[in-house]
Amino acid sequence: MLNLKSYADLIEDELNNIQLPNSPIELYDPITYFLQIGGKRIRPILTLLAAELFSLEKTNVIPQALAIEIFHNFTLIHDDIMDLAPLRRNQLTVHEKWDNNVAILTGDALMIIAYQHLGRIKLEFLPEAFESFNKTALEVCEGQQMDMDFETRNDVTIHEYIEMIRLKTSVLLGAALHLGAVVSKASASDKEALRVFGENIGIAFQIQDDILDLYADPSKFGKQIGGDVIANKKTILQLTAITKANSEQIDIINQLQSEENLDFKISRTKELFDHLNVKHDCVELMEKHYTIALNALESINVSQKNKEPLVELAKFLITRDL
């Protein structure tokens, strides 16, 4: 049985042990604050599990696990500015608690600190890790830009949407695993399969996240049901609905965008989506990526026993009462 907490605790300890400079405190206080408000630490846990998949001691991959988690935190701080988000993990975001300038600079510094940890990787593995990290980091920026562009576009396709979530969130899961495997003597194809596993688990997770917005059990869902509908967000549900709708239904969807009675907006949207069988299609798409992920893991040349923790983590991430 995978004990996620023990892995998360290891990461938490390592994050707490990071020695930051003392001054200027106006720069380092927000960094300490943000690193300590938590999170599930899924990405660095993936890095640790990737090492163990290839029978390596997980302490060998702490530098890259921290680099990935710190980079992720940098993206959250800058994304929160762009999204005008007041809260993150139920705490004030950096730009809310301080201001935009502090949040910009804190994010910048965190990215550099991520690279400092990457630089602690043994020299023989550094070029592969560095290249993988840089490529992924740039892809994450591309995904964020696509996400912003989509806000003002009315012709986003499902294909483009999947590519956006792949870049914005999934490639980092793939890189987290790849960086954990870098220190192994695994074949290039095994490492690539592991990356494919991570990327597709990430896509499946994001699709599920979109589905849960309307179809979660309210008693178990931490957020308001229909939040994406209220915000007119282009989710996989919305894009699938548009693909399947006839012109009359398209009109209804468009009218609902400006509906001010929010309960009606949500219930009418759900009714329409149900009529169009949208949830079914989205679950199918999610399962497609989940299956690609598991098949990729299956193909890796290690024992079944070594694969179990990753299979378990994948299940944990995807099974959330759909």
Added chain:
Amino acid sequence: MLNLKSYADLIEDELNNIQLPNSPIELYDPITYFLQIGGKRIRPILTLLAAELFSLEKTNVIPQALAIEIFHNFTLIHDDIMDLAPLRRNQLTVHEKWDNNVAILTGDALMIIAYQHLGRIKLEFLPEAFESFNKTALEVCEGQQMDMDFETRNDVTIHEYIEMIRLKTSVLLGAALHLGAVVSKASASDKEALRVFGENIGIAFQIQDDILDLYADPSKFGKQIGGDVIANKKTILQLTAITKANSEQIDIINQLQSEENLDFKISRTKELFDHLNVKHDCVELMEKHYTIALNALESINVSQKNKEPLVELAKFLITRDL
């Protein structure tokens, strides 16, 4: 005779040859725009000159020269957001031409692209280069934070101010030289001396920049005389004046902060500064750092002839009609 243009042209060519991804164009267009609006390319030129100081062909250090210049451009884009600057090199800043979110993300991507170029350094030199680059990059963030903090403080000391300009701008000149020297077989002390040269040339240059605000020849100065005075900026002139002023003069300085007749504000400030012999003290401080720089260069174990281009560049940077 040092032909700066030939070095700048080489950097310009290399920057133009960078192959950026095609999409999303909303991310890469601003990057292309900003890299092409120019600049003196002093930092990457220092990297090339550092290689030549140790009799190495300058083409050996193109990756780190580009990394330094691209990193510098990232800092400009983010600083321009924080400073609400509408123009950079007489062109619209990225946040003005596009918006803040684009400028945040463009800057982030540029930093990653800088690391991609750093990653092209030969493996044997990578750890030293990577560590130097990371350390410097974080110091630049610290300097920017200090600069922002100073805006709301009334007790900034000359010592703190010099430390701020050292971090915000000078360490990057030092790193530019150090990264050029990394591929040489130079001793650690020679490389360190070169870094000290760059850092102190940078400090001297910034002090000179502050002095020129009030004491430049208007016919040769590209900016408005007294712009820093109008903006109540804490410059080395202002901080030196406060150190030397008696309580009555302090009162005058404080009153002038809110003076609305700008011509009077500038002329009265200058009169007071002249009375306190402020320019003399600041020139002395500038010359102190200039001398530290030249002495550090002098100590390096290569021929006098090899040092000449750097001596010439130092003179070029510092001698601007004081």
